[in-house]
Amino acid sequence: MRIDVVSIFPEYLAPLELSLIGKARQDGLLELNVHDLRTFTTDKHRTVDDTPYGGGAGMVMKPEPWAQALESVAAARENSKPVLIVPSPAGEKFNQALAYELAEEEQLVFACGRYEGIDERVIDWAQDHFRVRPVSLGDYVLNGGEVAVLAMVEAIGRLLPGVVGNPESLVEESHSDGLLEYPVYTKPSAWRDHDVPPILLSGNHGKIAQWRRHEQFRRTAERRPDLMEGLDAGVLSRADRQAL
Numbered sequence: 001m002r003i004d005v006v007s008i009f010p011e012y013l014a015p016l017e018l019s020l021i022g023k024a025r026q027d028g029l030l031e032l033n034v035h036d037l038r039t040f041t042t043d044k045h046r047t048v049d050d051t052p053y054g055g056g057a058g059m060v061m062k063p064e065p066w067a068q069a070l071e072s073v074a075a076a077r078e079n080s081k082p083v084l085i086v087p088s089p090a091g092e093k094f095n096q097a098l099a100y101e102l103a104e105e106e107q108l109v110f111a112c113g114r115y116e117g118i119d120e121r122v123i124d125w126a127q128d129h130f131r132v133r134p135v136s137l138g139d140y141v142l143n144g145g146e147v148a149v150l151a152m153v154e155a156i157g158r159l160l161p162g163v164v165g166n167p168e169s170l171v172e173e174s175h176s177d178g179l180l181e182y183p184v185y186t187k188p189s190a191w192r193d194h195d196v197p198p199i200l201l202s203g204n205h206g207k208i209a210q211w212r213r214h215e216q217f218r219r220t221a222e223r224r225p226d227l228m229e230g231l232d233a234g235v236l237s238r239a240d241r242q243a244l
């Protein structure tokens with residue numbers, strides 16, 4: 001997979017040189033290019049913003065630098081257009097299902113807006129060159145798209161083949177089957193008057209699996225009742241129903 005990120009703060013994306021994603025880049029599992037939007041300006045002040053038509057506070061990002069930048073990074077392809085992800089408070093909610101969907105793509109382009117956002121005509125223009133997806137990280141307001149891109153690239157990148165050491169760990173984590181993950185423990189078994197649940201020390205793997213499944217349901221019902229409604233009936237085994 002190739003990922004291109006366009007931002008006026010390219011250094012904001014430096015954490016993607018670290019850890020799992022950084023290693024995936026070094027191992028050639030993921031190509032990630034960060035581009036400074038100001039590279040695509042033509043005036044001596046490298047202007048990327050201007051006042052909003054219709055008035056109002058703040059500034060809006062000018063369209064032309066974005067069109068130049070996006071044209072520059074869109075890999076020429078025969079069959080389908082690359083995906084352009086535009087982080088926005090007004091986007092579809094990012095979740096694990098969308099992470100899996102985007103992990104299948106050959107190229108992802110991320111447009112990091114700042115100020116009050118990007119001139120909407122860029123989104124309209126981009127429809128002919130990209131499959132455009134405005135995406136929200138959650139129902140809160142950030143100052144720009146970079147933090148959202150860091151989160152999305154990590155969530156997507158870790159799903160790529162070979163990035164996570166043990167692919168099995170992707171199966172049992174939160175949201176992989178629509179449920180929150182079970183609690184985890186390690187040594188020492190007794191710690192500051194807090195003990196590890198005895199079942200986990202029993203060696204009875206069937207009972208341990210049953211206990212973990214029950215914990216997934218208990219936690220999901222307690223912390224994210226909204227996820228319980230969306231559970232696919234097929235996910236619920238007979239044992240699961242008993243755990244509810």
Ligand SMILES: Nc1cc(-c2ccc3ccn(Cc4ccccn4)c3c2)[nH]n1
Binds near residue numbers: 116117137
């Ligand atoms: N889940 C999300 C995503 C964002 C986000 C993404 C990109 C931009 C570019 C500018 N801003 C600031 C801003 C504030 C107010 C209204 C419009 N935009 C962004 C915010 N906030 N929360």
